[in-house]
Structure formats: C-alpha cells, structure tokens
Amino acid sequence: MPDVRSLSDPGRRHCLAVAASLGLLVSAPVRAQPRPERARVTLALGGKNTLYYLPVLLAAQLNYFSEEGVAVELQDHAGGGLAEQALVSGHADVAAGAYQHTILLRQRGLNCRAFALLGRAPQTVFGVSNQALADGRALNTLRGQRVGISAPDSATQWFARLVLARGGLGPDDVQWVGVGTAAAAGAALREGRIEAIANVDPVISQLEFGGHIRVAADARSLRGAQQLYGGPMPGGCLYAPQGFVLRYPNTTQALANAVVRALKWLQTAGPSDIVRVVPEAAMSGDRAIYLAALDKVREAFSPDGFLNEDAVQTAHRLVTEQLSTPAAVRAAAPAATYTNEFVLKAKQRYAA
Numbered sequence: 001m002p003d004v005r006s007l008s009d010p011g012r013r014h015c016l017a018v019a020a021s022l023g024l025l026v027s028a029p030v031r032a033q034p035r036p037e038r039a040r041v042t043l044a045l046g047g048k049n050t051l052y053y054l055p056v057l058l059a060a061q062l063n064y065f066s067e068e069g070v071a072v073e074l075q076d077h078a079g080g081g082l083a084e085q086a087l088v089s090g091h092a093d094v095a096a097g098a099y100q101h102t103i104l105l106r107q108r109g110l111n112c113r114a115f116a117l118l119g120r121a122p123q124t125v126f127g128v129s130n131q132a133l134a135d136g137r138a139l140n141t142l143r144g145q146r147v148g149i150s151a152p153d154s155a156t157q158w159f160a161r162l163v164l165a166r167g168g169l170g171p172d173d174v175q176w177v178g179v180g181t182a183a184a185a186g187a188a189l190r191e192g193r194i195e196a197i198a199n200v201d202p203v204i205s206q207l208e209f210g211g212h213i214r215v216a217a218d219a220r221s222l223r224g225a226q227q228l229y230g231g232p233m234p235g236g237c238l239y240a241p242q243g244f245v246l247r248y249p250n251t252t253q254a255l256a257n258a259v260v261r262a263l264k265w266l267q268t269a270g271p272s273d274i275v276r277v278v279p280e281a282a283m284s285g286d287r288a289i290y291l292a293a294l295d296k297v298r299e300a301f302s303p304d305g306f307l308n309e310d311a312v313q314t315a316h317r318l319v320t321e322q323l324s325t326p327a328a329v330r331a332a333a334p335a336a337t338y339t340n341e342f343v344l345k346a347k348q349r350y351a352a
Contacts, residue, residue, distance in 0.1 A: 040071045043095065047078070048282075049279075050202070051297050052200045052235065053096055057278065059259050081157070082154075084105070093244060097239070099114050099311075099338070116260065116346075117305050120302045125204040125217065126196065130213060139168075144173070147164075148188050150178065150200075158322065165322070183203070196216075202290050209292070234312070234315055264303075264304070275287060
C-alpha cells in the first residue's frame with residue numbers, strides 16, 4: 001500500500017475525504033470534553049413559555065442539553081420567586097431567573113452563582129389597564145389598587161416596585177396579586193381582577209395589541225433598561241448553589257454550553273426557524289403576536305452568555321437601594337454572585 005504522503009495532491013484529497021466519511025478525522029469544534037458528572041438535572045424556571053426563558057426552551061427543543069450528555073427536566077413555576085424556592089428546598093438542582101436572586105440569596109446566607117446569562121435586559125413591562133384607569137401614566141392613581149405580578153419575590157414584582165416608587169408609591173400602597181406568566185395573566189387584567197400588571201412577553205404584547213393596557217415602563221430594549229436603571233441591567237440567567245458548581249463542574253459546563261449554543265442559534269434565526277422549533281403552546285395560539293413580541297425583545301437576549309461587570313454593579317446597586325432588608329446577613333459581594341468561567345469555555349468551543 002503506497003504511503004499517503006507520497007500521493008499527488010488529488011490523491012491526498014481523495015484519501016482525506018474517505019477518512020472523513022469513515023469518521024477517522026475529528027474537527028476541533030467537536031473534540032471530546034470531560035463527561036458530565038450528573039446524567040440528569042432538574043432546572044426550575046418561572047414560565048418556560050415566556051420569551052424571557054426562550055434560550056432555555058431552545059436548548060431543550062434543539063436537543064443541545066442531551067448532546068452535551070445531560071438530560072434536563074424543565075420544572076415550570078408561575079414565577080422566578082417560586083423557582084428560587086424550589087432550588088433552595090432541594091427540589092431543583094439549578095434555576096433560571098433574574099440575576100438579582102443570587103444577590104438576595106447571598107444576603108440571606110445562601111451562596112449561589114450565576115454562570116450563564118440569558119438576557120442583557122430585564123424584558124419586563126409595567127402596564128396599566130385602559131378600562132380601569134383613564135390615565136395610566138399617572139402612577140399615583142394606583143394607590144390601593146391591585147397590581148398583577150408573576151409571583152411574589154419575582155423579577156416582575158421588583159420591577160413593579162421600582163416603577164411605582166417613581167410615582168411616589170411604596171410597596172405597601174398597592175395590593176399584589178400573583179397571576180403567573182401564561183394566558184391567565186392577561187385574562188386577569190382583561191376581566192378586571194387587576195388594575196395594572198408587571199409581566200413579560202408574549203403576555204404583554206397580547207395585551208398591547210388588544211388595546212387593553214397603556215405601557216408605563218418598558219425594559220425590553222437596552223435603551224429602555226438603561227433609562228430605567230441608570231446603567232446596563234442584566235436579565236435572566238442560569239444559577240446554582242456554589243456547592244453544585246464546585247462539585248459538578250463538568251455538568252455546569254454542559255449546561256452553559258447548551259445555553260450558549262442556543263443563544264448563538266437565536267442570533268440568526270428567522271421567523272420560519274422559530275415557528276419550526278418553538279412549541280405551539282408557547283405561542284398561545286397566535287404566531288403573529290408571538291413573532292412581533294420576539295422582534296421587540298430580540299436585542300435583549302445575550303449574544304454569548306457573558307455577564308458584564310457594569311451590569312453586575314447596576315444589579316447590586318438596585319438590590320441595595322430597593323430590595324435589601326434589615327434581615328440581610330451579608331454585604332454585597334459582586335464577584336461572589338457570578339462567574340464567566342463556563343461561558344468563556346463555551347464561547348471558545350462553539351465560536352459564539
């Protein structure tokens with residue numbers, strides 16, 4: 001048999017093509033990495049069919065989690081606060097939710113770290129019912145009224161508190177009503193069971209297109225978030241107890257890999273791609289409104305899962321000013337609440 005190195009260039013190309021077809025050549029992007037320590041992981045999140053958590057849903061629908069060697073159970077809850085409770089109680093291994101959860105948990109003595117960013121803006125909107133209040137821009141008219149949020153101690157409630165404070169109202173000046181993030185949230189406002197709502201898409205866009213609300217504050221765009229928070233503000237992220245991250249680094253890496261791949265896919269996905277991958281149930285029966293809502297929040301998605309230090313500082317400032325209580329046991333420590341170690345490796349692996 002002749003030495004391959006002695007063949008002419010066409011002959012060498014033929015041999016290389018044959019080797020590739022037989023799987024004898026492995027390209028760098030698919031080189032092996034350490035096997036995950038955990039074959040199965042439960043991931044709690046507060047509304048898997050919302051656009052807020054679209055990167056996680058895509059990672060599941062595109063089989064990116066399974067291709068990384070991890071079977072992920074998406075444990076759905078009505079809001080991020082309930083997902084946090086599932087994590088703290090041990091009913092979930094990892095959670096997806098607002099980055100502020102890691103800060104507040106640390107203040108309560110529980111070390112959790114964000115390890116993959118889903119959104120670089122909160123994507124949250126505060127709307128006031130056209131039917132209940134004539135002037136939705138006058139926030140002080142909401143005193144004593146009912147404000148719908150996804151669930152207590154969730155990003156929607158924190159956002160609502162921030163918006164109401166600008167209208168001179170404190171958190172005890174309104175009645176908080178948990179309405180979730182699905183169709184029932186929109187129904188609560190349309191049926192007059194709440195006078196205002198803080199929520200995310202597609203529910204908010206459904207209410208907008210139906211002419212049911214006036215938008216008083218909008219953090220779906222980078223500019224809108226910058227104006228509301230006085231700096232870049234992170235949205236959702238994957239986070240886990242520090243013990244999980246240290247004990248299962250390969251599993252944590254696998255989860256980060258899958259989400260970074262989903263974020264990369266989302267950067268170039270068109271309407272037909274979205275319709276093909278996203279379950280019909282997530283669109284609430286209206287593809288047109290879902291796709292229109294996606295256009296409004298598209299720039300809010302992180303392109304690569306990386307958590308910017310300036311955004312971290314904004315989030316810590318917000319918690320200190322708006323959410324911290326005298327019961328907090330630990331001072332703010334930004335570096336202890338996140339790590340970019342895993343997304344940097346994922347970016348290198350998948351050229352994100």
